[in-house]
Amino acid sequence: MRLLVIEDDPDLNRQLATALSDAGYVVDRAFDGEEGHYLGEIEPYDAVILDIGLPKMDGISVLEAWRRAGRAMPVLMLTARDRWSDKVQGFDAGADDYVAKPFHLEEVLARIRALLRRSRGTRRASSIAVPFASIRARGGSVSRAIRSS
Ligand code: CA
Numbered sequence: 001m002r003l004l005v006i007e008d009d010p011d012l013n014r015q016l017a018t019a020l021s022d023a024g025y026v027v028d029r030a031f032d033g034e035e036g037h038y039l040g041e042i043e044p045y046d047a048v049i050l051d052i053g054l055p056k057m058d059g060i061s062v063l064e065a066w067r068r069a070g071r072a073m074p075v076l077m078l079t080a081r082d083r084w085s086d087k088v089q090g091f092d093a094g095a096d097d098y099v100a101k102p103f104h105l106e107e108v109l110a111r112i113r114a115l116l117r118r119s120r121g122t123r124r125a126s127s128i129a130v131p132f133a134s135i136r137a138r139g140g141s142v143s144r145a146i147r148s149s
Pocket of ligand 1: 009
């Protein structure tokens with residue numbers, strides 16, 4: 001799984017990248033909107049963490065440009081706690097979820113896991129693997145119930 005972190009605060013960028021790398025993701029980092037927009041346009045990321053307040057190109061514009069170009073990867077936006085309008089604009093621009101600053105890294109990790117799960121589920125929707133596994137699981141519990149009665 002390959003992720004992109006776009007955050008202009010160097011400490012926050014490093015903390016996010018470190019936590020995500022420790023969790024087993026491959027992480028690229030960008031520190032302004034132009035650089036982040038460029039990377040998201042040319043590289044196949046599984047998800048992006050996108051700060052809204054960025055130099056050179058703000059996060060909303062980055063997201064709008066990606067979605068206009070057909071880039072559909074899940075995007076988790078980082079917003080300032082008191083800026084509710086950022087959240088509305090972000091969702092309208094195509095964000096999938098948000099975390100308000102200041103946040104706990106654990107929450108970011110959990111939200112990224114949820115986004116990746118949902119996007120994998122969408123891609124696999126036509127597969128029979130999941131129904132088959134659940135039938136087998138039910139069969140197993142039935143046979144255990146029969147043996148124990
Ligand atoms: Ca910022």
